[in-house]
Amino acid sequence: xxxxxxxxxxxxxxxxxxxxxxxxxxxxxxxxxxxxxxxxxxxxxxxxxxxxxxxxxxxxxxxxxxxxxxxxxxxxxxxxxxxxxxxxxxxxxxxxxxxxxxxxxxxxxxxxxxxxxxxxxxxxxxxxxxxxxxxxxxxxxxxxxxxxxxxxxxxxxxxxxxxxxxxxxxxxxxxxxxxxxxxxxxxxxxxxxxxxxxxxxxxxxxxxxxxxxxxxxxxxxxxxxxxxxxxxxxxxxxxxxxxxxxxxxxxxxxxxxxxxxxxxxxxxxxxxxxxxxxxxxxxxxxxxx
Numbered sequence: 001x002x003x004x005x006x007x008x009x010x011x012x013x014x015x016x017x018x019x020x021x022x023x024x025x026x027x028x029x030x031x032x033x034x035x036x037x038x039x040x041x042x043x044x045x046x047x048x049x050x051x052x053x054x055x056x057x058x059x060x061x062x063x064x065x066x067x068x069x070x071x072x073x074x075x076x077x078x079x080x081x082x083x084x085x086x087x088x089x090x091x092x093x094x095x096x097x098x099x100x101x102x103x104x105x106x107x108x109x110x111x112x113x114x115x116x117x118x119x120x121x122x123x124x125x126x127x128x129x130x131x132x133x134x135x136x137x138x139x140x141x142x143x144x145x146x147x148x149x150x151x152x153x154x155x156x157x158x159x160x161x162x163x164x165x166x167x168x169x170x171x172x173x174x175x176x177x178x179x180x181x182x183x184x185x186x187x188x189x190x191x192x193x194x195x196x197x198x199x200x201x202x203x204x205x206x207x208x209x210x211x212x213x214x215x216x217x218x219x220x221x222x223x224x225x226x227x228x229x230x231x232x233x234x235x236x237x238x239x240x241x242x243x244x245x246x247x248x249x250x251x252x253x254x255x256x257x258x259x260x261x262x263x264x265x266x267x268x269x270x271x272x273x274x275x276x277x278x279x280x281x282x283x284x285x286x287x288x289x
Contacts, residue, residue, distance in 0.1 A: 009033040013061075019053060021045070022060040029061050036068060040208070044068055047213040047275065066270040067212050070263065074236075074276075075205045077259050078243065082202050085246045086165070089195065090157040093169055096179040097153050105152035114171040123167045130159040162199040169195060184246070185226060193221035194242060201239045211236045213275040229285045235277025244286050257286050 007015065009030045013023055023029050033041070044067045048056045101107040108127075114120035131149060134140045140159070143151050151159070160168065169177065170192055177188040184191060197220040204211070215234045220242040222230055227245070232238060240260075247253040261283060264271060279285065 007038075009038075012038045016042075016045075016061065020055040020057070020059065021064070022058070024060065024062065032061075032065055036065075040210075041065070041068060043210045044212060063270050066267060070267040070271055071211050073263055074211060074260070075208070077256060077263070078236075078240065079202070079205050081243050081247060081253075081256055082198060082205070084248070084252075085198065085243065086162055086202070088246070088248050089162075089165060089169075089198075090160060092180050092183055093165065093172075094154045094157040096176050097172065100173070100176050100179070105154075106150050106156070108153055108156060108168065109150070113173070115173075116171050119167050119171050123164060123171075126161070126164055127156070127159065130161075130164075134159060162195065162202055166192075166195045166199055186223065190221050190223055194246065197239060197242055198246075201242075211276060212271070228288065231279065233277030235275070237277030237279075237282065241285065254287065257283060260286075 012033060013026060013029055017023055041064055044064045045055060045059075048059050050056060097107060098105065101113075104110075107113050109124065111117050111120040114123070131140060131144070131151075135144065139155060143149065143155065157165075169180065169188075174188070177191075181188045181191045186194075197218055200216075200218050204216075214236070216236070216238065217234075219232050219234060219238050224230070229241060244253065244257075247256070264273065264278075273279075273282070
């Protein structure tokens with residue numbers, strides 16, 4: 001199968017123009033394409049395409065660029081929030097394991113701890129890879145030199161990704177799983193869903209994938225008794241709501257909501273809230289106890 005031939009920046013713009021995109025400043029548009037991949041920008045055009053492949057009337061290159069910039073700023077806000085939640089989850093899981101196995105601080109190395117042996121192998125393979133790739137980090141170097149590469153769980157968690165956390169939490173004994181989930185007033189099964197959704201969302205953000213007008217294949221599990229808002233949009237708002245549930249520092253969360261509000265106001269001429277799943281009362285939903 002023959003792939004499409006490469007196009008210059010000027011040819012890329014001409015193709016957009018032929019399909020109805022308004023390009024007021026060609027020089028500026030070329031400058032944008034020199035720094036933002038055409039393939040990335042063109043993703044923001046999908047929601048504006050008509051059946052014949054042309055774009056809706058009045059759509060400009062400037063608006064597409066603004067949607068890209070909006071996405072970048074929203075990703076930064078959400079990545080910061082998820083990193084804080086990730087640290088909290090690591091801390092809770094490590095502490096619960098440490099208290100349950102006080103005489104065996106590296107209990108995670110034993111496959112007997114895991115319900116699924118294959119998952120344990122996968123977990124340990126990934127963990128060892130993380131150790132090898134962080135040998136220059138002082139605490140890693142120290143534990144490799146002094147303890148032969150064995151880490152107590154409260155140190156080991158700092159080398160775990162959300163994917164590692166997913167496999168670890170899912171496979172530890174039910175008693176420890178419940179200890180962790182009770183802190184969040186939920187069941188272990190719901191927490192499994194939350195960790196997996198956080199993992200997928202973080203990957204979406206970290207890999208610079210589009211949020212605007214993007215339909216997500218995954219959505220967090222919510223229980224009726226604890227969550228007043230239960231609408232599913234399959235848009236980024238579903239995942240922002242999960243971040244709200246898991247965010248520990250309620251005062252800081254208010255600041256994050258204020259940042260999102262400021263961002264939406266700054267890009268109000270270009271962003272349709274429906275395209276990111278935001279209901280009219282989104283601020284109330286994100287701030288309600």
